[in-house]
Amino acid sequence: MSDKKSSTEKCGCKDCKCENCNCGRSMMPICFLVCALTAVLVALIFSISFTAVFTTELRHKYGNTYAGTYVEEYSKSIGATIIPLSAGATIDMFESGATGFLMIGETDDERSDGFYGRYFNLVNQLDKTNEFFVYTYNKNGEDSQAESYARAITLDNENAPALLYVRNGKIHDRLDSIYDDSILNTFIMKYKAVPSNE
Numbered sequence: 001m002s003d004k005k006s007s008t009e010k011c012g013c014k015d016c017k018c019e020n021c022n023c024g025r026s027m028m029p030i031c032f033l034v035c036a037l038t039a040v041l042v043a044l045i046f047s048i049s050f051t052a053v054f055t056t057e058l059r060h061k062y063g064n065t066y067a068g069t070y071v072e073e074y075s076k077s078i079g080a081t082i083i084p085l086s087a088g089a090t091i092d093m094f095e096s097g098a099t100g101f102l103m104i105g106e107t108d109d110e111r112s113d114g115f116y117g118r119y120f121n122l123v124n125q126l127d128k129t130n131e132f133f134v135y136t137y138n139k140n141g142e143d144s145q146a147e148s149y150a151r152a153i154t155l156d157n158e159n160a161p162a163l164l165y166v167r168n169g170k171i172h173d174r175l176d177s178i179y180d181d182s183i184l185n186t187f188i189m190k191y192k193a194v195p196s197n198e
Helices: 028-065 069-076 087-095 110-125 144-154 181-192
Strands: 083-085 100-106 132-137 162-167 170-175
Touching: 069 083, 069 087, 083 087, 087 100, 087 132, 087 144, 100 110, 100 144, 110 132, 110 181, 132 144, 162 181, 170 181
Parallel strands: 083 132, 100 132
Antiparallel strands: 100 162, 162 170
């Protein structure tokens, strides 16, 4: 018979420091940790699923509502230095998988006006390639739901202006502030030579 105690046997000492017994050790903290982690995981899965379903429904709703708007507005403005887009055309630009530079500005906003001025001056020096767009939103516009959704898919926060490089309907890169014109020039020239079918 072995002199060692089994791991389930209690030693009987007051302040147990024995390595081979279970006295003084509770399974409660481990059970609580497992339950808490399970609850967090379930909540995270539900949150992600709900957000994905909600976003998909919005994309489907607005994608169908404004389908073809981007091509229509693009066709009307071919040859312009910068092609203006409405909220619907901006939404459709992403839905249709278009590629180009999109500046987002706010109506009657000093920062947006300054950003647009720099953007226009630089684009005006380049060849007209019909790949430069501007979407100027009005928080109190006629179609406030489309305006709100267009802002949500283009801006990281509520602050405009921003310049996006959109490739195949997805934001590939963004410029949220300009300290000097060379930053804007570098940003545009980085993608100017990239073919749109990549």
